[in-house]
Amino acid sequence: MTPKDLPQDLVFFERGWLSSNTVLLRGDDPVVIDSGHTSHAKLLASLIQHRLGPQAPTKLINTHLHSDHCGGNAHLLDIWPQLDTWVPQRVLNATNMWDEHRLTFADLGQHCPRFKAQSPLEAGQTLLLNKRVWEIHDGPGHDADSVLLFAPHERILISADALWENGFGVLFDALQNLSGFDQQEKTLDLIESLNPQWVLPGHGGPFNDIKSAITRARGRLAHWRHEPQSHAQHAAHVLIKFHLMVRQSIAVAHLLQWAQEVRLLQRIHQDFHGEDTFDTWFMHRIESLCLKKALRMKQGHVIDV
């Protein structure tokens, strides 16, 4: 869905929560921004083909390298091997070396098919994409290396997971050190100063009541800054729910086995809930997600809802 008063050459594919949204910039050199999760990669390719017809995209840009934003890259590169792939400069080498720790897939317990990238995205850079200038800005907080794209003439912001209509993504930076909350605050300040007319977020629909969205985001940030343990618990819930969205249904014993290898879950347990054993704490998380009706249990299996 693309709202009518957004430029017609800009196509917004709003996806479910497992896959990030994708923005397609149409023109002589079509550009794909973010590619969703690997499990929806074929669907994304057909959505792009449907819009472009015989034309092929020439550039693939990733705002950040979480598996729900770049999981479709490998499949798109299979179809269009000439795609020039752009990732944030600080993770360009790690991408080409496929360093799964630096890229955080291993720590978050996520899977992303390997791909290569050629071109760096750096704050301060401007890209001319089909006659529209896009500024690249740093947007740390959710992800230390995330970038935002801003078209100053029409004041359109591609915000990734730094700002959604109702909140923002888990502040992974804040789980490493508390300065992650400050990073997110700076990113919200930056977005406010850019004064966008439209925000195309990484998840959920596009929105133009930016003032209200920033107020809600600041409220959430203040709450989490005050109670980092509730932010950490939310992060654990997001990681578990995400895994279930991928797997759909999984035996409790296998889920526990997966969780024991997810470093970030181990760290959250140690830092915030060390009084219980990991397994006890983890099963409380599952119960809590079942109470919220985000998951359910049936015959020794945890099932996504």
Ligand SMILES: [Zn+2]
């Ligand atoms: Zn993300």
